[in-house]
Amino acid sequence: MHPPGRPQPLCCLGHLPPGPNQRHQSRHALAGHRLGLPGAHHLHPGDFPAPAPPARHDLRSALFPSGSEGAGEASPPQPSFFPLAGLQSSANKNSKLCATKNRPTATIEVEKGLPPPYRPSFPIPLDEKMDWRSALFRRFSLFTLLTTLATGPVLADQAVFDVVGPFEIKAADPVLSGDIFLKMDVAETLVGADSSGHLIPGLADRWSVSEDRLVWRFHIRPGVLFHDGTPLSAEAAVKALSLARSKGGLLAKAPITAIKAEAEDVVVTLSAPFSSLPAFLAEYRSLIYAPAAYAPEGTVKAVIGTGAFKVTTLEPPGKLEAARFDAYWGGAAKLAQVRYQAASRAETRALMAESGDADLAVALDPASVSRLRQVERVRVESVALPRILILKMNAALPFFDTAEERRALSLAIDRAGLAQGVLRYPAAATQIVSPRPGRLA
Numbered sequence: 001m002h003p004p005g006r007p008q009p010l011c012c013l014g015h016l017p018p019g020p021n022q023r024h025q026s027r028h029a030l031a032g033h034r035l036g037l038p039g040a041h042h043l044h045p046g047d048f049p050a051p052a053p054p055a056r057h058d059l060r061s062a063l064f065p066s067g068s069e070g071a072g073e074a075s076p077p078q079p080s081f082f083p084l085a086g087l088q089s090s091a092n093k094n095s096k097l098c099a100t101k102n103r104p105t106a107t108i109e110v111e112k113g114l115p116p117p118y119r120p121s122f123p124i125p126l127d128e129k130m131d132w133r134s135a136l137f138r139r140f141s142l143f144t145l146l147t148t149l150a151t152g153p154v155l156a157d158q159a160v161f162d163v164v165g166p167f168e169i170k171a172a173d174p175v176l177s178g179d180i181f182l183k184m185d186v187a188e189t190l191v192g193a194d195s196s197g198h199l200i201p202g203l204a205d206r207w208s209v210s211e212d213r214l215v216w217r218f219h220i221r222p223g224v225l226f227h228d229g230t231p232l233s234a235e236a237a238v239k240a241l242s243l244a245r246s247k248g249g250l251l252a253k254a255p256i257t258a259i260k261a262e263a264e265d266v267v268v269t270l271s272a273p274f275s276s277l278p279a280f281l282a283e284y285r286s287l288i289y290a291p292a293a294y295a296p297e298g299t300v301k302a303v304i305g306t307g308a309f310k311v312t313t314l315e316p317p318g319k320l321e322a323a324r325f326d327a328y329w330g331g332a333a334k335l336a337q338v339r340y341q342a343a344s345r346a347e348t349r350a351l352m353a354e355s356g357d358a359d360l361a362v363a364l365d366p367a368s369v370s371r372l373r374q375v376e377r378v379r380v381e382s383v384a385l386p387r388i389l390i391l392k393m394n395a396a397l398p399f400f401d402t403a404e405e406r407r408a409l410s411l412a413i414d415r416a417g418l419a420q421g422v423l424r425y426p427a428a429a430t431q432i433v434s435p436r437p438g439r440l441a
Contacts, residue, residue: 159336164349164358168317168342172293173300175249177316178284184340186227186322187289187305190218190237190266191282199278203232203288203306204266213273218266218281224329226290227310234261240288241266241281243298249285308333318342354378366422 163184170176174187181187190204204218224232238261245251245259254277258269268277280286290304303311308330309322320340326332341358343349350368353361354375364372373380393400393409400406 161335161338162358163340163360164343164352165362172303174287175247175285178287182284185307186309186311187287187307189282189286191278193282214270216268220264224306225327227304228290228292230290234264234266236291237266237288244285250280250283254280309338
């Protein structure tokens with residue numbers, strides 16, 4: 001039975017927008033709650049000027065309107081080949097497939113494995129039409145989500161928010177599991193990104209680059225505390241970034257010759273101009289931990305970040321619990337506690353959402369989504385996602401070393417049958433990226 005007084009679960013399913021010649025299709029599904037959202041532009045407690053109601057009703061555009069989101073020489077990230085991200089709402093783009101009555105609703109999505117320089121994200125669009133291109137650029141902030149949801153009537157008295165997903169927690173080290181810590185808002189990066197992919201201030205409130213573009217300066221935001229009570233400093237940020245770079249993370253791929261602290265600035269020196277550096281610092285492996293989080297040899301002992309929630313329990317691979325951090329620089333969250341549980345089977349995650357054991361269940365399989373669409377107390381939604389399912393072959397093998405043999409194998413594949421029977425969505429694709437995405441009804 002669904003616990004009385006608990007919000008109804010919301011299940012969402014992502015589709016590849018069908019183009020004119022598409023013959024493949026991929027899915028991404030998730031679950032959350034039926035929630036009424038008040039005006040998002042009134043909700044953020046940060047230090048940016050209060051914007052007028054934005055044209056798009058997504059949280060990130062509301063929080064960081066055009067003109068207040070960037071500083072210095074930052075350039076927006078470029079589209080990635082494998083974007084598993086969500087969608088902002090837009091008045092004239094691809095629409096969601098909604099299984100229940102039309103009401104403003106929060107749609108919440110998580111994805112894993114974004115290649116650099118992108119950070120994983122949860123989108124929070126309203127019940128309107130969706131722009132799939134904006135799916136390339138979404139960032140999830142659980143603090144923003146929970147603060148927003150807690151202001152509505154449904155979650156006003158809910159103290160705990162439970163999330164279940166397939167992603168295992170490997171360790172406390174952000175190089176290994178920073179995507180989860182970023183999504184659960186227990187740790188943050190120097191630079192963030194808005195819903196359009198433009199870089200915005202994070203733990204660094206501004207940045208600049210020298211005329212020769214070889215020296216970048218990131219100014220540390222004042223008044224930020226780590227969860228152990230120590231203040232954020234340039235020295236602490238330099239230590240975290242230097243250790244991340246030494247472990248073969250994303251920063252190791254940048255032409256960095258030195259990272260040092262000068263007063264309240266993190267100074268990064270390059271061997272060659274590299275305009276993507278701020279975007280690299282927005283990626284989850286660049287999370288900033290307190291100095292006390294590291295052992296003398298550089299290993300991570302604990303997650304001690306600056307986020308809106310402080311880790312109270314971390315039991316890899318499957319459990320994370322975090323409590324509200326009242327001294328958070330952006331203002332205290334409304335919810336008292338958030339919990340993440342890893343469950344490898346999609347059926348398990350679906351049952352947890354259906355029973356009320358999870359407030360948000362992510363990455364559901366097509367069969368579970370089909371079943372949940374029949375459950376009255378579960379809300380199922382569909383959003384367009386730019387995902388591709390491809391089959392690769394080794395053309396050096398004898399059977400595949402001629403075009404005729406490869407063409408014969410291609411003709412033998414029942415793409416429509418796979419899309420209908422396995423993916424449960426009769427879309428198709430014959431190209432890596434369709435010339436123009438179609439529309440979802």
